[in-house]
Amino acid sequence: MSTWIAVALVCAATLLVGALGLRLSRTTSDFYVASRMVSPRWNASAIGGEYISGASFLGVAGLIFATGSDMLWYSIGYTAGYLVLLALVAAPLRRSGAYTLPDFAQIRLRSAGVRRVTAVLVVGIGWLYLLPQFLGAGLALRTATGAPGWVGTAIAVLVVVANVTAGGMRSVTFVQAFQYWLKLTAIALPVVLLLIAWHSDGSPSPASVPGSEWSEPLSGGDHPVYRTYSLLLALLFGTMGLPHVLVRLYTNPDGRAARRTVLSVIALLGAFYLFPPVYGALGRIYAGDLLDSPDSMMLLLPGRMLGEPWGDLATALLTAGAFAAFLSTSSGLTISVAGVLSQDLLRGRFRTSVSGFRVGAGLAVLVPATLSLLGVRTGLADTVTLAFALAASTFCPLLVLGIWWRGLTRAGTLAGLVVGGLLASTAVLLTVSGAVSSGWPAALLGQPAAWTVPTAFLVMVVVSLRTRRTPGVNTIMVRLHAPEALDLDRGDHPTPP
């Protein structure tokens, strides 16, 4: 019962905040306050709030629990991707003035074709990332309350659609930042209770439980070395291609602030991802029988370890946190995907931009919702990793080469995006449909980044070397790399081209 109340509260709060979002923006008569931009710390909390998805809230602990210490790399990779983003992408991307990835493609390559392909990829990655969110919402509610799986999915879908189409087009920093702290609290408080219970139980070691090659590195599954490196590659280079994260960089006043923001994000995510491994290890001791459904372990664990009423309360808190995570990430993704759909792929088919955006939002949710209701069943964190792999095989080469190499050309970009996108999405389709399940093929397709990312880079570089350079690339590079305060020729025309 307490779980239902918690979930209802989270849903109501999300809808309310979405509808009243504007009221939360500053109302003042003080110009100094009104014209102050969002500070990097607030911005970082907001990115954290949107980024920590329900799939990683429940999924990472489940993976560590089921597969073993290799999965600690998930915690690290989800955070360290921002290090790559910080070093290579954040400031130049902000300086470019791009709001979305298609905008960046257009700025750098001045090509409508590349823009269109980028838009299609954003939609694909968005769908792939939304699928585990909706699946996870169903799973969380089923585990905590016994309701059928589709109930949670349906609730999440409805709340997201209502929120996004009614008023949630606004990305309110304060709300997203609050989400981060809510999630951190929801995952951290139960840990305290669980650790107390564990301590009073005599602090048993998870390594002492039978079947305990679990705690040894590189012990679980086929080809653990390949899988680990491929996973790391996907997570490190995929973060920069997540559409809902990149749009938040735009909120920063300049490139320097964008860097500071991303730096703070690393600290915030680092703090959050300390906790899932604790759940994984405790689950190994107290919930060893749940290995068949690892994603629900985290919700059942408090019930096993704590008596009434603390167990129920902790489960309610965790469910609420997970649900908040599903909703915030799904909303952010839906807004990004809907924006790209209405701007690039459905442009001109609707009378007003608002109705175009609403149709876009519907379409953005429709596909993953249908898939999850039709009964696609995949591991939450696995599917998220595939979304990262797809992003790493397409947008990572586009961004890294686009920012750091003058030689990148339109033809090269198109070839790289298409090859990387096709390879990675083929791997995704084969994996999710369950066509291959063992041996090298399963490892190569389940963790495709190790071969798709280098291939995409290679294709982009080779084709670029064989084609003519994009005109005016030097002024674009000045815009991307020179600090804003310097008075340089950035190709500002007095008129739009």
Added chain:
Amino acid sequence: MTAGVFVVVVVLMISVFSFRRRSPDLGTPAERATFDTLHTASLAAPPLRDGLTPESAQLAIRHLRTLLGTPAVALADGSRLLAWDGEGVHHREHAQRHAAGVIASGRTSVLDAAQIDGDQPCRVLDCPLRSAVVAPLISGETVVGALIAYGGAASAALVRATGEVAIWVSTQIELAELDRSRTRAIEAEVRALRAQISPHFVYNSLAAIASFVRTDPERARELLLEFADFTRYAFRTGGEFTTLADELRNIERYLVLEQARFGERLRVRLRVAPEVLPVAVPYLSVQPLVENAVRHGLQAKEGGGLITLGAADSGADALIWVEDDGVGADPVLIGRILAGQSGESVGLGNVDARLRQVFGDRCGLVVETAPGAGTKVSFRVPKYAPGVHAGPPGP
């Protein structure tokens, strides 16, 4: 099951993004030949629309050779060879000489082998280039270059084809010229639409400052400095755009000066979402709206009033509005002002024209008003628009 679902999704994706499909009915051979020719011409057109330059000629010439079906084709302008495509590259260096006569006379001519070789006889035994048809490229009244088709023996058909292709290329070059004049016209229009500060405001501010010079010299000095900063912002050169945050800071200067005149009668409330502060807006695009609210809305109203200045996030756009609870206006009059038929509020019409110029008609001003009901003026700005970048931050 799941595999089937994914097939459905893929099909959905393809139909949603509606990649253009080609009709399976390919037509008769004659029709197909026409299609092919038109398609080749359409491939050559885009580069030529940039005008006759080495780059554009290089990109287009391959398609021109396909059209003509000759062993080699060259394009030259009055001073140099622009591009060469095909066999017999050893004749390349003479191409400019081949073109020179035609460019001078403006008439198509046919060169035989001796004329092609000139004073250096061709040493290649089976050289395929035994004749050339040279046709002038004419833009407007002037000959701007020549198209040279090299072949075995010059036939009447080749002469005709070369002439027709040259005319087609000339048309494209003329269109390029037209594009350039249109761009120049737009640039001139934008220069004419530069941000303006209203003469009323200059006069009123100076009068208000003058009234303080004796009674409160310190205040007069502060106001004068604000005025100096305001004019520096308004007259600055460089980019046409600034951030919304900068525009807000300048509106603050403007309101400080207006409050020197209105005192407590003028109250201001801001409701600004900080997420949209980095959005690039044209210089002085919001300030005239505030000035309009002050002058037309509140000046005439007993007891002054409240101006609300707002900005909100709206997906890929930012929504900006200025609202006053003043005397309002007749919507018909506002319609005439925006249509440029009434000179009564130059600021409003100017902002509307500039916004449409830069961001398209979607982003013009929206005015909601009625006599006695106050006025709300709002507009949308895309967070990203090609070529729109805020200049460096102001003072």
